[in-house]
Every structure is written in C-alpha cells, then in structure tokens.
Amino acid sequence: MSPHNGEGHGQDESSYDDPTGDDRKYGHDTEGRAGFDRRSFLKIAGVATAGLAATGLSGTAGAAPTRDSFSFDRVVNAVDDLGMDPNGQSPIDGALDRAIESGTLVEFPPGEYKYTESHSWDGVSNAGIAGTGSSQRDVTFLPEQGHQVRLVNGDLGGPILLENFSFQQYDDKSTLPWIRVRSPGGSLVRDIEWLGKTGLGPSMSVGSPYVFTYETTTQDGVNVAENLIIGEDAPAHEAQYPEGVQVCRAGGSHVGEVVYRNLRFVEQNSNPIRYTNPPGVITIEGGEFIDNTHTSLRVSAGRHPSKQSVVDGAYISVSKDWGNLRGGLICDSSNGGDAGMVVKNTTIEWDVNGGEVIEFPDWGGHGAVTFRNCIVRNDGGSATIAADATSDTSDDAITVENCSFTGSGGGFVAENRGGSVIRDSCIGLSDATIRGFETQNVGSSGCRTPSDGTDGSADKTTTDETDGTEDTTDLPNTLVVQGTGTATRYTFTVSEELQPVDSTIESHDTVDGRTADAWVTTSSHADEFAFSGSVTAFEYAEGGPVDITLNGESVAAEDLVDTNDGPSAEVTVTATDGLTAELSAEGSTDPDGSIESYEWAVGDETYSGSTATHAFGDAGTYSVSLTVTDDADASASTTADVSVSDESQLRIQGAGTPTQVVVEVSGELTALEDTIEVWDEVGDSSATVWVTDTEDVDEFTFTGELTNVSFNEGEADVFVDGTAVDPSLIGPKEETPKDLEIRGAGTPTQVVVEVSGELTALEDTIEVWDEVGDSSATVWVTTTEDVDRFTFTGELTNVSFNEGEADVFVDGTAVDPSDV
Known part of the structure; x- marks a missing residue:
C-alpha cells in the first residue's frame, strides 16, 4: 500500500x-x-x-x-x-x-x-x-x-x-x-x-x-x-x-x-x-x-x-x-x-x-x-x-x-x-x-x-475450515425484510423449515425453529431468510412498517400470510416458434409445497410436469387445460383458449440512408398497408421497398421461410418476429468446395473415389489414362511425387483401391479410406 x-x-x-x-x-x-x-x-x-x-x-x-x-x-x-x-x-x-x-x-x-x-x-x-x-x-x-x-x-x-x-x-x-x-x-x-x-x-x-x-x-x-x-x-x-x-x-x-x-x-x-x-x-x-x-x-x-x-x-x-x-x-x-x-x-x-x-x-x-x-x-x-x-x-x-x-x-x-x-x-x-x-x-x-452473477443463487453452502460444519440454505423460498428508517421489531412463522441467509441476522435477532424474531432499522438494513412451506403469521412487535420482498416480488405485510388451503392452477401459453408453444404452470399457487402432479391436455395429447412443449398441427384456436393435485388429493383445474398462427412478422427499418430492399419468402407475403408507400412494389411472395431513417418502417406478415433479403442500395435493419436477423445469413448459401488429394505411396496404385456432390479435377495433375466423371474418378498414382488433385462438394462417399495403396487427404487432413 x-x-x-x-x-x-x-x-x-x-x-x-x-x-x-x-x-x-x-x-x-x-x-x-x-x-x-x-x-x-x-x-x-x-x-x-x-x-x-x-x-x-x-x-x-x-x-x-x-x-x-x-x-x-x-x-x-x-x-x-x-x-x-x-x-x-x-x-x-x-x-x-x-x-x-x-x-x-x-x-x-x-x-x-x-x-x-x-x-x-x-x-x-x-x-x-x-x-x-x-x-x-x-x-x-x-x-x-x-x-x-x-x-x-x-x-x-x-x-x-x-x-x-x-x-x-x-x-x-x-x-x-x-x-x-x-x-x-x-x-x-x-x-x-x-x-x-x-x-x-x-x-x-x-x-x-x-x-x-x-x-x-x-x-x-x-x-x-x-x-x-x-x-x-x-x-x-x-x-x-x-x-x-x-x-x-x-x-x-x-x-x-x-x-x-x-x-x-x-x-x-x-x-x-x-x-x-x-x-x-x-x-x-x-x-x-x-x-x-x-x-x-x-x-x-x-x-x-x-x-x-x-x-x-x-x-x-x-x-x-x-x-x-x-x-x-x-x-x-x-x-x-x-x-x-x-x-x-x-x-x-x-x-x-x-x-x-x-x-x-x-x-x-x-x-x-x-x-x-x-x-x-x-x-x-x-x-x-x-x-x-x-x-x-x-x-x-x-x-x-x-x-x-x-x-x-x-x-x-x-x-x-x-x-x-x-x-x-x-x-x-x-x-x-x-x-x-x-x-x-x-x-x-x-x-x-x-x-x-451476484444474485446469491450460488455459493449457499460453504465449509468452515476449522470444524468442518456446513451452513446450508438450499430452501425454495426467500423472504427479505428491509428497514424504512424506523427501528422495527417484527416476528413471523413459516409452516415448514426456516433459516437465515447470508449472515444478515445480528446477535440480538433469533430464529427458533419455524419462527423469527428480529430487528431492522435504517433503509439500508435488510434481513434475509430462506424457508419452505408458507408464511403462516407476520406481525410488528414494535415500530414499523418495513418493506417485504417474497421470492423477488414486493408484498405488503397484510398480504404475506398465505390463507389458501389448497393449490390453484393457472395456464400460461407462450408461442415459441410458429405453431409450437410453451405451456407453463408457473403462476399456479402451491402454498404448502405439496403439489404432487401437473396434468396437461391439448386435444388428444397429454403431458405431465409444470411446463410442457406442444406442437400444433395447424393454425387455429385450441383449448389447453391444466389440473394440479397436491399430496392431500386437493386439486384445481383451469382451461385457456390459445390461438396459434403459422404467420411470421417481418419488419424492415431504416438506418439513416435511403435504402432499397428486396425480400422474398417461400410462402405468401402480405404487406401492412399503412406502412407501404406508392413507390414500393409488393407481390405475392416478394417485395422491393424503400426505407430511409429509423422512423421509416415497412412491415409484412408471411408464411413459409424468409429466403432472401438483399440491398440494391444502402442498408437497413431487418427483424423477424421482433428479433434482429443478419441478411447475409438468409437463404441458400453456396457451398465452399473441399480439396481432395491422392498421393502415391511408392507402388503403382489404382484408386476409385466417389462424392455426393460435384467432382472437379485439377487438370495439370491428371494423366490421359485417368478417368474423371461428374461425381467419381478412377486414377493411377505411383511415387510420393505423383499426386492427383480435385475439388468437390458434398461428402466423400467412397475411396477404394483396385490395386496397390495410396495416401488420401481432404483439406490437408489425412483420411482413412476404411472410414469413408
């Protein structure tokens, strides 16, 4: 220092x-x-x-x-x-x-x-x-x-x-x-x-x-x-x-x-x-x-x-x-x-x-x-x-x-x-x-x-080097009690297990079984607890109020105590990819930590678990139902209608310069009319449009795949279903040919090679007795100085020797013919 x-x-x-x-x-x-x-x-x-x-x-x-x-x-x-x-x-x-x-x-x-x-x-x-x-x-x-x-x-x-x-x-x-x-x-x-x-x-x-x-x-x-x-x-x-x-x-x-x-x-x-x-x-x-x-x-x-x-x-x-x-x-x-x-x-x-x-x-x-x-x-x-x-x-x-x-x-x-x-x-x-x-x-x-990260989700179990004991707070719920500037003594009780978290509890605070009796003072003073079950009682012994956070959500003291005697079910459906949706029961309440089963029904398909993924066959409106049952056989059910569509949203947004954009889709392209100007051209599956600054946006819906986005002039931002996409990655891409090399090993060798794509010989390496077709070749090599070279697309599907042996390389890496 x-x-x-x-x-x-x-x-x-x-x-x-x-x-x-x-x-x-x-x-x-x-x-x-x-x-x-x-x-x-x-x-x-x-x-x-x-x-x-x-x-x-x-x-x-x-x-x-x-x-x-x-x-x-x-x-x-x-x-x-x-x-x-x-x-x-x-x-x-x-x-x-x-x-x-x-x-x-x-x-x-x-x-x-x-x-x-x-x-x-x-x-x-x-x-x-x-x-x-x-x-x-x-x-x-x-x-x-x-x-x-x-x-x-x-x-x-x-x-x-x-x-x-x-x-x-x-x-x-x-x-x-x-x-x-x-x-x-x-x-x-x-x-x-x-x-x-x-x-x-x-x-x-x-x-x-x-x-x-x-x-x-x-x-x-x-x-x-x-x-x-x-x-x-x-x-x-x-x-x-x-x-x-x-x-x-x-x-x-x-x-x-x-x-x-x-x-x-x-x-x-x-x-x-x-x-x-x-x-x-x-x-x-x-x-x-x-x-x-x-x-x-x-x-x-x-x-x-x-x-x-x-x-x-x-x-x-x-x-x-x-x-x-x-x-x-x-x-x-x-x-x-x-x-x-x-x-x-x-x-x-x-x-x-x-x-x-x-x-x-x-x-x-x-x-x-x-x-x-x-x-x-x-x-x-x-x-x-x-x-x-x-x-x-x-x-x-x-x-x-x-x-x-x-x-x-x-x-x-x-x-x-x-x-x-x-x-x-x-x-x-x-x-x-x-x-x-x-x-x-x-x-x-x-x-x-x-x-x-520093959200406290990790590092909850540490070991004392002196006595080897462990302090574990791996419980499902967290409760944070924060002072508001007035010295406040509070008590609360939970239905199952209760432990203090992160050593926020002072020596004058007590946790006795399922009950805590503690103080907070200034607005920077917070006590944190982990517990299982539910909060069954909370009251102020002196002072108050305090700020309370339960599992990351702010809650009033009068709403903290859970009086629900059984579970409730809530369905959330989020479209993830066209006709595929994620079903979630995260909004369902489980006051005693006792839900035993989650049962989903979508048409003839059934699922279990708090979340599920369902692929719908066609666009339309479907009924999704959920039933939750706890270990006391109390149950709750709910049903929700969900609409799914095979249409995607396309947004083209200006980036500050006049830009002409060409878009093409494999299905049907439909423009949102109030976003299209008279100079834009829109067909059934393609469009050529102009955008300028960031306030200038052209929007479409489409079915199928986005097969092409190209700029005749300028540049723009492109979004599909709200997610930015790189136009250079859209549509089919030309495959980069691979190099194929057949090198002699010292003895006259006849080699047969076949590929799934196109085979092209480097002419100065091929002799008159070699035979080369569109996707196959039969060639001879002898000494290590005798090399036949090709480029090819697709995959190498066959390498075999009619006579002798040779070394084979793809993009400089040796290939074992028996593995092809």
Missing part, C-alpha cells in the same frame, strides 16, 4: 469546484479522435414532454424523483418558440438565459446547439432541459472549443430535470462541458452522454474541473442521476493524477442523498465517482465502470443521521494500467471518520499489477464497511482487500459476508481493525494470505466467478 501521496484529500470543501472565476482559462489542443470498440451498454430513448400543462411538482423532497414527479407551468420549444439555431452555427446563450426561470421546461428538437458561456440557474425551481429525439445523441450541445463552460450551473431553489441529450467534448485536451447542480432534492438527471475524449485539468493545488457536480443540499432530500454515459465512443486523454478530470463529485454542500443508477463510465483519466468527504450519502445502483484510472469508485459512508452510502450491483473491470492506478474501489473519507457503508451484489474483475482491488488507504481514514454477496476475480499482483489502520478504532471493523474471491492475486489485510471478519465466504485465491481478519465458515472450493 502506498503512503499518503499528496492527493489533496483536503479539497472536499463546498467551494472545491470553483478553481477559477474564468471559465476560459484553458488553451486549445486538437487531436484525432480514437474510436472505442465496445458493446453498447444502453440504448437510451428520450421522453417527449409536450403538452404538460399542470403546475407545481408532485412528490416530496424526501422521495426519489421519477420523470412523473415533474409538471411545469410552461413547455417551450427551443427552436420554434425561442429561435435557437439547431445547426450549431449561432450561439444559443442569450435565448437560453432568457428562458431559464422557475416552472419552465425547454425542449430541444434534434440538432446541434452551440453555447459559449456558463449559465446560472441560481434560485430556479421546477425547471429543466429535455431533448425530444429518440436517442440522447439526437440533441448535442457544443461548448466553445478549448474552454470550460457550464450549461447548467447553480444553487437551485428546487428540483430540476435534465434529460435525453449529449455534450461534445471534441478531441482536444481542454474543452470541458461541465454540469453543476446543487439541489435541495427532487432533481432528476438522466439519459445524458459525453462524447469525444475527456480532456485534462489543472493540478489540484489550484483546483480541478469535473464533468458533473451533483449535491443534495437538504438532509431529507434525494436527487437522482441515471443512464449517464462517458467514454463509450472514445477513451479519455491519458493523464497522471491529479491532471485528469474526475467525472462525478460532491463537496461539503452535499448533506442529503444522491442516487446514481445504470452508469456506463469507460476509460476515464481520473476517478469516475468521487464522494469522499461530504456529510451526505451516495447510493450507486448497478452500472459499469470499465478500465478507468486512479479509482473506479472512490466513496465513503457519509455522516447522515439516518442513512449510509450503499453500492449495490455495480460492475468494475480493470485490465488497463494507466500508470497511476490506485484501486478498483477505495473507501476514503479523507479522515472524516465516516463508517457504516455497505457494498453488496457487486462484481470486480482485476487484471493489472498496480494498486489494490479494494483499498482503505492510511490517508483515507474510513471506518467500518460491510461487503455482502460480492464476487471478486483478482488476477493481478495486488492485494484483494488492503485496509490500513484508522485513528478512530471504535467503529472500523471490515465485515465480509457470502462473498467469493478467485484468481492468482493477493489476499486480505486489516491493520488494527478489531472485529474484522470474513464469514460464509469462498476464498479460491492462490495467494490467500489473511491478516487481521477472523474467519468463520470459509472454504476454498466451489467459489462463484463473475460469470455466475
């Missing part, structure tokens, strides 16, 4: 993001754009907001906002109403400043919008900016190149909505489109992308720029950001810390909660997320953080009176070392004494030798953190968890529960952190040194890997 390296951990002040009063300080640099070939993480569609006429904001500051939380006094069109230039030539600054006021949403039609100044939103409430395109890239804001310019900059009086647009960072090192939002709560920033290469910032001694500053300025407030993307199309300019640009950050003004959902941050040159010393908390739900430098997530628990920071379901992957790598996840409160953060359901893949996978640095001063149901693959030369001591030892234990660790990397160190424990976990690391942690029920076999 590195000592304190002058990283400026004292910079987390409320004014940290004002390095200079001059947004035009930085110079201009141009470099060619480097493309980024990665799979697309999100296809983001904007939500049109025209016609919103109500006033005010629904919802409260304490609740997480959604798009439906907003209504506006007025919605104005940036081009039609405000006269802004959508072609990126004339600046929009004056028109935008005049439009920024409480109650106003400014909608931007697809286009490019140039701005040269930072825009103040101080005191504004219930206002916003929204693109109306089908993708966030349809509306792009162009900051003046070479400068730091904030399209949105303000200490807001209330919530703000920013959605469905992108920023152009160009490819230089000094352009920075920056958003700074300080909101009391209720703000929503979503579906936004930063294009181009993220540039460089000044050293932290004079302040640093950020891409997105997001703070909640009231303790009860919640602000949300979701579906943010940066680096998808180009990596950032490489930089050594602190010269890069941190993406998301907050300072001392952040006292409430910020929720980040589904971020996609790729190859950024500094911390993608840095919330290290604000009093407020951060919640990270999902998201991918790929090959970023310094640290992928640099976070702390915060000092909120009732909330703690939570990282839930994130994915971190590091295979690129930029030269100043610190870690995948750093727990850093900059000596603020924060404690109590939870990291759960998170996956880290580590393939570099620099830094440490999870680090508690000596200058970070972070206290207790719990890691639950996480998966880490460490194939670098780094420690997996490296925790330096803190100055405050009262609450600094590190708890690791139901986690899996694999790879060739290093182990675990907790320096002077009493009470640190690794329990109910699997450690399959080849260098699994453990120092400073107690271990409970820790094994080394059957560890989960990143491909297994």
Whole structure:
C-alpha cells in the first residue's frame, strides 16, 4: 500500500469546484479522435414532454424523483418558440438565459446547439432541459472549443430535470462541458452522454474541473442521476493524477442523498465517482465502470443521521494500467471518520499489477464497511482487500459476508481493525494470505466467478475450515425484510423449515425453529431468510412498517400470510416458434409445497410436469387445460383458449440512408398497408421497398421461410418476429468446395473415389489414362511425387483401391479410406 501521496484529500470543501472565476482559462489542443470498440451498454430513448400543462411538482423532497414527479407551468420549444439555431452555427446563450426561470421546461428538437458561456440557474425551481429525439445523441450541445463552460450551473431553489441529450467534448485536451447542480432534492438527471475524449485539468493545488457536480443540499432530500454515459465512443486523454478530470463529485454542500443508477463510465483519466468527504450519502445502483484510472469508485459512508452510502450491483473491470492506478474501489473519507457503508451484489474483475482491488488507504481514514454477496476475480499482483489502520478504532471493523474471491492475486489485510471478519465466504485465491481478519465458515472450493452473477443463487453452502460444519440454505423460498428508517421489531412463522441467509441476522435477532424474531432499522438494513412451506403469521412487535420482498416480488405485510388451503392452477401459453408453444404452470399457487402432479391436455395429447412443449398441427384456436393435485388429493383445474398462427412478422427499418430492399419468402407475403408507400412494389411472395431513417418502417406478415433479403442500395435493419436477423445469413448459401488429394505411396496404385456432390479435377495433375466423371474418378498414382488433385462438394462417399495403396487427404487432413 502506498503512503499518503499528496492527493489533496483536503479539497472536499463546498467551494472545491470553483478553481477559477474564468471559465476560459484553458488553451486549445486538437487531436484525432480514437474510436472505442465496445458493446453498447444502453440504448437510451428520450421522453417527449409536450403538452404538460399542470403546475407545481408532485412528490416530496424526501422521495426519489421519477420523470412523473415533474409538471411545469410552461413547455417551450427551443427552436420554434425561442429561435435557437439547431445547426450549431449561432450561439444559443442569450435565448437560453432568457428562458431559464422557475416552472419552465425547454425542449430541444434534434440538432446541434452551440453555447459559449456558463449559465446560472441560481434560485430556479421546477425547471429543466429535455431533448425530444429518440436517442440522447439526437440533441448535442457544443461548448466553445478549448474552454470550460457550464450549461447548467447553480444553487437551485428546487428540483430540476435534465434529460435525453449529449455534450461534445471534441478531441482536444481542454474543452470541458461541465454540469453543476446543487439541489435541495427532487432533481432528476438522466439519459445524458459525453462524447469525444475527456480532456485534462489543472493540478489540484489550484483546483480541478469535473464533468458533473451533483449535491443534495437538504438532509431529507434525494436527487437522482441515471443512464449517464462517458467514454463509450472514445477513451479519455491519458493523464497522471491529479491532471485528469474526475467525472462525478460532491463537496461539503452535499448533506442529503444522491442516487446514481445504470452508469456506463469507460476509460476515464481520473476517478469516475468521487464522494469522499461530504456529510451526505451516495447510493450507486448497478452500472459499469470499465478500465478507468486512479479509482473506479472512490466513496465513503457519509455522516447522515439516518442513512449510509450503499453500492449495490455495480460492475468494475480493470485490465488497463494507466500508470497511476490506485484501486478498483477505495473507501476514503479523507479522515472524516465516516463508517457504516455497505457494498453488496457487486462484481470486480482485476487484471493489472498496480494498486489494490479494494483499498482503505492510511490517508483515507474510513471506518467500518460491510461487503455482502460480492464476487471478486483478482488476477493481478495486488492485494484483494488492503485496509490500513484508522485513528478512530471504535467503529472500523471490515465485515465480509457470502462473498467469493478467485484468481492468482493477493489476499486480505486489516491493520488494527478489531472485529474484522470474513464469514460464509469462498476464498479460491492462490495467494490467500489473511491478516487481521477472523474467519468463520470459509472454504476454498466451489467459489462463484463473475460469470455466475451476484444474485446469491450460488455459493449457499460453504465449509468452515476449522470444524468442518456446513451452513446450508438450499430452501425454495426467500423472504427479505428491509428497514424504512424506523427501528422495527417484527416476528413471523413459516409452516415448514426456516433459516437465515447470508449472515444478515445480528446477535440480538433469533430464529427458533419455524419462527423469527428480529430487528431492522435504517433503509439500508435488510434481513434475509430462506424457508419452505408458507408464511403462516407476520406481525410488528414494535415500530414499523418495513418493506417485504417474497421470492423477488414486493408484498405488503397484510398480504404475506398465505390463507389458501389448497393449490390453484393457472395456464400460461407462450408461442415459441410458429405453431409450437410453451405451456407453463408457473403462476399456479402451491402454498404448502405439496403439489404432487401437473396434468396437461391439448386435444388428444397429454403431458405431465409444470411446463410442457406442444406442437400444433395447424393454425387455429385450441383449448389447453391444466389440473394440479397436491399430496392431500386437493386439486384445481383451469382451461385457456390459445390461438396459434403459422404467420411470421417481418419488419424492415431504416438506418439513416435511403435504402432499397428486396425480400422474398417461400410462402405468401402480405404487406401492412399503412406502412407501404406508392413507390414500393409488393407481390405475392416478394417485395422491393424503400426505407430511409429509423422512423421509416415497412412491415409484412408471411408464411413459409424468409429466403432472401438483399440491398440494391444502402442498408437497413431487418427483424423477424421482433428479433434482429443478419441478411447475409438468409437463404441458400453456396457451398465452399473441399480439396481432395491422392498421393502415391511408392507402388503403382489404382484408386476409385466417389462424392455426393460435384467432382472437379485439377487438370495439370491428371494423366490421359485417368478417368474423371461428374461425381467419381478412377486414377493411377505411383511415387510420393505423383499426386492427383480435385475439388468437390458434398461428402466423400467412397475411396477404394483396385490395386496397390495410396495416401488420401481432404483439406490437408489425412483420411482413412476404411472410414469413408
């Protein structure tokens, strides 16, 4: 671990993001754009907001906002109403400043919008900016190149909505489109992308720029950001810390909660997320953080009176070392004494030798953190968890529960952190040194890997290395009880077996046979149980309510207790392939886990089991019945009518250029008339049509097979029954001929060869005494230099020797004639 390296951990002040009063300080640099070939993480569609006429904001500051939380006094069109230039030539600054006021949403039609100044939103409430395109890239804001310019900059009086647009960072090192939002709560920033290469910032001694500053300025407030993307199309300019640009950050003004959902941050040159010393908390739900430098997530628990920071379901992957790598996840409160953060359901893949996978640095001063149901693959030369001591030892234990660790990397160190424990976990690391942690029920076999996911479905049985006992929770039902901020004691009973899961139960909670008596407190506090049978009683002994999840579905406490004395049957029929359907009884209820049989009837065909597959002979409507019977001979039956069709759906969608498409089918082709224009030609089994942009779609139904899709001009997307198809794979394909070689073995040999397709001799290898037909040949070879060569289609069906012996090769591989 590195000592304190002058990283400026004292910079987390409320004014940290004002390095200079001059947004035009930085110079201009141009470099060619480097493309980024990665799979697309999100296809983001904007939500049109025209016609919103109500006033005010629904919802409260304490609740997480959604798009439906907003209504506006007025919605104005940036081009039609405000006269802004959508072609990126004339600046929009004056028109935008005049439009920024409480109650106003400014909608931007697809286009490019140039701005040269930072825009103040101080005191504004219930206002916003929204693109109306089908993708966030349809509306792009162009900051003046070479400068730091904030399209949105303000200490807001209330919530703000920013959605469905992108920023152009160009490819230089000094352009920075920056958003700074300080909101009391209720703000929503979503579906936004930063294009181009993220540039460089000044050293932290004079302040640093950020891409997105997001703070909640009231303790009860919640602000949300979701579906943010940066680096998808180009990596950032490489930089050594602190010269890069941190993406998301907050300072001392952040006292409430910020929720980040589904971020996609790729190859950024500094911390993608840095919330290290604000009093407020951060919640990270999902998201991918790929090959970023310094640290992928640099976070702390915060000092909120009732909330703690939570990282839930994130994915971190590091295979690129930029030269100043610190870690995948750093727990850093900059000596603020924060404690109590939870990291759960998170996956880290580590393939570099620099830094440490999870680090508690000596200058970070972070206290207790719990890691639950996480998966880490460490194939670098780094420690997996490296925790330096803190100055405050009262609450600094590190708890690791139901986690899996694999790879060739290093182990675990907790320096002077009493009470640190690794329990109910699997450690399959080849260098699994453990120092400073107690271990409970820790094994080394059957560890989960990143491909297994973090849903807790695996790794339920682990072995304690000390006493060999097993803790098994292989029961069919799961119940999760989550706190809502009020200390709550609850009890419940199940009809059969009950066990706690993932060691979420504290020492003051009890599970006695089929009954649990437990407490939950904060909204991040959850107890999890596995059970068989049904819940027969649930009640609050003190406080309440709580949030309850049964088998992944939210359920109210009053609906949790199952009073059904017998099974019920429900039929689900899903067409899988034309006339073939999948029959499912998954909706049937089985309160006691006692259904003994499932009996299906479709015409004269019968099946058993909770699912079945039935192939119908013809299109039409059929009656499907299901009967379920439990072990007490109680039964329930239901019948459903299902319509099946031998027609398939064909959709041809434009991709942005004028395209002429030819389609052919083996059966009958029928166009949906309202999708066909006068210049399209449609026959009984073929059509020639034109499409242009993504809004231009031609649709058909057809029977038989799709035998041809070809483009006379341009390109388009093709879908059959909603699934994208590759036109190059449709229709018969010309077979690639195989090579056949017959080589002499030293004696005169007459060989007979036959193929199922067409046989063609290479003429310069054939002598006058050889006989070659369309699919067979009789030839002579002698020495190893005497070779007869052919190409053929189909299969080699016969190789026999009338005299002597020879060697036979197909595509360079020796063939045993007796196997042909």
